[in-house]
Amino acid sequence: MTAPTPLIAGNWKMNGLASSLGEAQAIAAGVAGGKARVAICPPAVLLERMSRALAGTEVLVGGQDAHGEDAGAFTGDVSAEMLADAGARLVILGHSERREAYHETDALVGKKVLAALRWGLEPIVCVGETLAQRQAGEALPVVIGQVRGSLPPELAGHLFSVAYEPVWAIGTGLTATVADIEEMHSAIRATLTDMFGASAALIPILYGGSVKPANAREILHAAEVGGALVGGASLKAADFLAIIHAL
Numbered sequence: 518m519t520a521p522t523p524l525i526a527g528n529w530k531m532n533g534l535a536s537s538l539g540e541a542q543a544i545a546a547g548v549a550g551g552k553a554r555v556a557i558c559p560p561a562v563l564l565e566r567m568s569r570a571l572a573g574t575e576v577l578v579g580g581q582d583a584h585g586e587d588a589g590a591f592t593g594d595v596s597a598e599m600l601a602d603a604g605a606r607l608v609i610l611g612h613s614e615r616r617e618a619y620h621e622t623d624a625l626v627g628k629k630v631l632a633a634l635r636w637g638l639e640p641i642v643c644v645g646e647t648l649a650q651r652q653a654g655e656a657l658p659v660v661i662g663q664v665r666g667s668l669p670p671e672l673a674g675h676l677f678s679v680a681y682e683p684v685w686a687i688g689t690g691l692t693a694t695v696a697d698i699e700e701m702h703s704a705i706r707a708t709l710t711d712m713f714g715a716s717a718a719l720i721p722i723l724y725g726g727s728v729k730p731a732n733a734r735e736i737l738h739a740a741e742v743g744g745a746l747v748g749g750a751s752l753k754a755a756d757f758l759a760i761i762h763a764l
């Protein structure tokens with residue numbers, strides 16, 4: 518079984534305006550010849566314009582969330598079909614900021630994954646423990662529980678990735694040690710193999726949490742790390758490209 522093709526995805530969170538499209542184009546201009554698939558996940562209102570701006574480049578665009586239903590009376594929400602209609606090819610689901618701020622449960626994330634599959638979007642499903650959970654020695658069971666609870670069996674045979682993002686490392690400048698990352702990623706790999714069989718070897722397991730040019734090489738070359746989900750450092754083309762080329 519060969520290794521998964523790495524994926525490096527930028528999560529722009531609630532950042533970016535029409536004036537940021539040039540930054541996305543600068544990223545696209547610099548990725549050629551890289552070893553990873555590259556994606557940018559801008560705010561939903563920028564998706565269509567970004568997918569047009571990046572048409573014909575190697576960079577894919579993705580959403581940051583999708584509702585579990587396809588349409589209906591859900592004020593303020595965006596469906597997977599709408600993301601696909603706007604040009605998205607991937608979607609981040611179950612990000613810890615959404616699990617925390619919107620009380621998203623594993624079951625809800627699983628429902629969103631099914632919605633993504635209905636519309637041909639490649640899910641990036643996020644998992645990760647809080648600092649309190651890590652300090653209590655619960656990091657492994659918490660994350661493995663999220664993997665089991667958030668990934669429905671229907672994912673078998675589809676392209677998707679899992680992003681391990683320790684909550685305490687997101688946007689804080691703190692990163693997990695390589696040993697911690699490798700321990701968690703190999704536990705996630707074992708769980709995926711148990712759930713999906715031998716084909717789980719091809720599922721990229723991304724690391725996320727304060728990935729930056731200075732630490733990208735070490736993280737991206739750690740065992741079982743199949744790419745990165747990058748927040749802050751994906752907003753500047755120079756930083757994001759440095760991460761992409763660290764692979």
Ligand code: PGA
Nearest residue numbers: 687688726727747748749
């Ligand atoms: P960060 O965010 O790189 O700014 O820590 C990562 C994420 O939340 O996906």
